[in-house]
Amino acid sequence: MRGRLLPSLNALRTFEAVARHNSFTRAAEELNVTQSAASRLVHSLEEYLQVPLFTRRSRRIELTDQGRYYSGLVSKSLDLIEAGTVELISSQEGRGTLSIGMLPTFGTRWLVPRLPSFQEAHPEIAINIVSSDGELDFVKERIDVAIRFGPGQWPDAVIDPLMSEEVQVVCTPQLMAGPHPIVDASSLRHHRLIRHSTRPHSWDHWFQTTENSLRDIQWGPSLEHFFMIIEAVKAGLGVALLPTFLIENELRDGSLVAPIHERVSGPGAYYLVTPASKAQLPRVLAFRRWLISQLQ
Template sequence: MSIWNILPRMHWHLPSLSALRTFEAAERHMSFTKAAVELNLTQSAVSRQIRLMEDYLGVELFQRVNQRLAVTEAGRAYAEEVRRVLHSLQEATLRLMSYQEQGGILHIATPSVFGVKWLIPRLHSFYSKHPDILLNIVTRSKPFDLESEKLDVAIHWGNNDWPNVVAHPLVGRELVPVCSPAYLQSIGTVKAPGDLAKAALLQHARRPNRWQEWFDAHGAGNVNAWAGARFEHFYLITQAAVAGLGVGLLPRMFVEDEVKSGRLVMLFDDGFEGSDIYHLVYPEHKSNDAKVGKFREWILKQAQEDGTKGSAA
């Protein structure tokens, strides 16, 4: 008797992968025609696949309401799950296709502005030293869950108050107030920190006390430090300052190009250091991971060479 007759068989109660892709596209576009264009099929082929799926599942996925396509409640719930599974399958496939036996893949999460302004311009030196390691970089605007998102390392901005991780300070502690030349002209001369009382102060939504810290450090604690629009990202604050919406308090490293080009004016240049800084963080159990170790060594050296607060501790 063959061993294949002894082993238990898996019975998958699933529509075909092509049918699932068709259903996902149809639900996302809420149109069989648009799904057909995306998948390079005919509209009748899409309609037929959906009908066969409904027959197989015994559940109605779409309805026609006033000659318009509408997804049923069951169809919407199923589409969300199908979309999640297809994304996971795609990620697994891409990881397999890009797998390199010697170095492997290092999964990194970073705030988008840090990735664009600081990390990516320096990556050529990492690849020159470690061409066998493939980097998979994703961006996040909020704190990441390293374990659930299967990340190896992440870049966090804060004061090292994250549990169960190893954190190394990198860059970004020095903050400078900037605005557009036109905005500066509109509010008049700014010679002392207290003169910013007449300005709109662009706020970082997750760090609302930064302006107050800056004024306190400059002996101008009586200024209303919360008078201004709030933004979730440094990038948005930078663009708001360039657009003349007010004065932004931003890491020097993010506005150097704008200051050099004349799009922004640095109002004071006294090296004020806030309490937060960008950190390299990773789970404690990855401390001895070879890929993490190589990236840690490289990025800490980059931070030190940047003349900032990088540390190899």
């Protein structure tokens, strides 16, 4: 059986450091070797590959096209090895830190108030929550699991459905006491509609689902997160579509009201997304089991 066609790991580490610093001197300082040793290791890698990785001009070096391609590949590979090494060290007996990539409003409003029960059940696991709502990159963000809203399709991941989302029209009691209270969808023409910038078609979906239409829409501000939209509505900046489960407290204390009682299910749902490579880690399994139990 043929062995792997791999160059020296030491040479790869040195090449990655030189490419990152664009300097043999700074790379040598980082690796605690001499500049000549760093140069020899990179030269040995070029001989092994039979490809020039750098062009050398007096005291300056530049990556060749081949070197630029290879440095990106090597850097990602070393990141994976480093992350796996840290993972293995920190996962002894299920201990370590569980890093959760969290949608900001979902985390603040739904998850954080429930976390004490998880910490009580698993005091050996430390929790690290980071705001995360963009494209998922578990290695780059160094997170173990993420909660996302979407269609439920993420590659190379274990996906646990959590909940659907029902949205409803909300405003302040002051608006309802004004000259144009909202009694039906047509009443919305008198008010500014606040938009969610990452869900630009939410209002279109609501109008279509409720079989309503509205001409001459007055658009209010466009905001990135639900917690911003909640505060914007409370400040009187307009009317918004908000998930019911995120505004239970406001509806209860009367700071917000839902004048149109019809609720509309959104086109997506909330999911717990776990990279397949981490799905069997004890701390991840513990969190997945706990989170799903909170929805039963």
